[in-house]
Amino acid sequence: MRKLFLSLFFFLSLYSYSQTIKCEYDYDEKTDSTLIKKTPDYLIHENVFGTTSTFVFFSLVNSDGTPYLNLHILKKSKDFIKATCVNAASRIFIQLSNGKIVTLINSSDENCSNLTYNSAERDNISILNSYFLFAKDGYEDLKKYPITLVRIKFASETIDYIMHKELKSDTFKETVYNPENYFINYLKCVE
DSSP, X not given: OHHHHHHHHHHHHHHHHHTOOXXXXXXXXXXXXXXXXXXXXXEEEEEEETTEEEEEEEEXXXXXXXXXXXXXXXXXXXXXXOOXXXXXXXXXXXXXXXXXXXXXXXXXXXXXXEEEEETTTTEEEEEEEEEEEEOSTTHHHHTTSOEEEEEEEOSSOEEEEEOOSOEXXXXXXXXXXXXXXXXXXXXXXGO
C-alpha cells in the first residue's frame, strides 16, 4: 500500500512539474536604477472573416516593480479599417470563472491605432498598442481562476471577447494557445 501511495505521489508531482509554465522574456533588463521585464505576445483572440483578420495579444510587463498588461491589437483587411482608440476612460474588464470581474485601467492618455498599407499584399493594417494597470482588487484572483470573458472599453465602443480553453490559430498553425489560463500561467513572471 505504501509503495502504491509513493508511486501515486511521484506521478502527481511529476505531472504538476510538467504542467508548470516556464517564464520567457522578450526583454529583461536590470540595472542599478531600473528593472524592466516583458513577456512575449500571447494570442488570446483571433477572428478571421473573409478578407479581414483581427488578432488580440496580451503580454505582461514589470517596470520597476509595477506590473502592466500590454494590449496589442492587430487588424488586417483588404477593406478600409477605422482607427481604434483608447483614452483615459478606457478599461479592460476581465470576468473570471468565479464570477468576479477584475478591472484594468488605461495607463496613458489618448492613443490610437497606427494605420499602414502593405502594397505587396494590398492589405490595410491597423496596430494598437496600449498599457493597462492592474487594480489591487482582484489581482490575486487572476492567479487562481480562469478567464471567461474580456471586455475592452475603447474610446468609442466596447467589444467583448469570449475566452476559450484552447485556441488553435488559423494563422499561427504551429502553436496552440490557452487564453483562459493566461494570467494563471504567466502573471508570476512579472512579480
